[in-house]
Amino acid sequence: MTNGSDVDALVSGDNFIGKLPDHLLIEIFVRVPVTEWAQISCVKKHWANLFRGECLWQAALVKSYPLASQAKRWPGPIPRGLSRRRFAALYISKQIFSLDGDMNEIVGHAYLFLKEQLELSTTPPSAVLHGTMIDQFIACGKSRDVANELASQIWIAVLDNLEENEHTFLLLKRLAQEADVFLPYPYSRSSKVQWRVFEKLFTDFRDCFNHVDYYDVLSCAKNRFQPIPSAWLGY
Known part of the structure; x- marks a missing residue:
């Protein structure tokens, strides 16, 4: 080597x-x-x-993921893309989620889809994004419970890998203040995802708040979670 x-x-x-x-x-x-x-x-x-070019990434797929060429048809709404995209999806699924088997590429593509949408959009339709991933996994034969759990894991992984900048702070603040509870299960984000949004805001981005925004977001946290950690307090 x-x-x-x-x-x-x-x-x-x-x-x-x-x-x-x-x-x-x-x-x-x-x-x-x-x-x-x-x-x-x-x-x-x-x-x-x-x-x-495509040739290098085709060779990389064969070298690193020889079973990828045996993959079945691609179901669901999230596009698969060319060889470079497929390599990235497989690499992410292995490095971030430690997955093997027929689900690994699908999880990697869902991760890329969500991360790109959150990074590019100024007003992210989070409920739609979550629903798209759910539909992707259901199209692959997963139950609603399994699909929701996979989507939640992907949300948390993406949130943990976003750059710590102003765009991410504004994104997290919007997600914290959104109310998608009217959506039927499993299309609403899980409580684990909502918790991670508030956790990152009140730890990694505490210094970005002004006085009014801090108490607005804290009020949202109190409405959703009781009790809230003491670490979230003390602006």
Whole structure:
């Protein structure tokens, strides 16, 4: 396996590797640890183009997830995408959720779908997003209870991996103040997800509140949870 010193030699761009044909470059790159791919793609414009192309990601799928080619038809509303998207979904499901088997790619795609929607939208329709994931898992043959549990796990994982910036603070504040309780089970977000929203607001983003917003959000927390942790108090 390629180690750190080999990677340094590989990405230098001043050796024979830069003269190899594309199919051999791809075979080398997919054997380098994933954590080094961003560094490699920045070395030369031609290498960056390889990482943007479909051929490299098809090879990466075969190398890292050989059973992915045996996957059945793709049901549900969340798109599967091309090889790069599939690789990202499988990588996330393994690294974040430690999943194997026929559900891992579906969970990874749901994670990517939710994270992208939350990061891009200024007024996220959270109930719709939650319902989309539920429908995805039900289309794959999961019960409503299992679908709701998977969706809740994905929500929590996404919330834990959002960048700590102003956009995320405003997003969490909107989620805390939303009321989707009118939606029938399992299309409303679980109490575990709601709890994590408030927990992150009152711990990671406490300094972002002004006086009025703090007490507005605290009031929402008290309406949903009794008692609330003492750590959430003391603006």
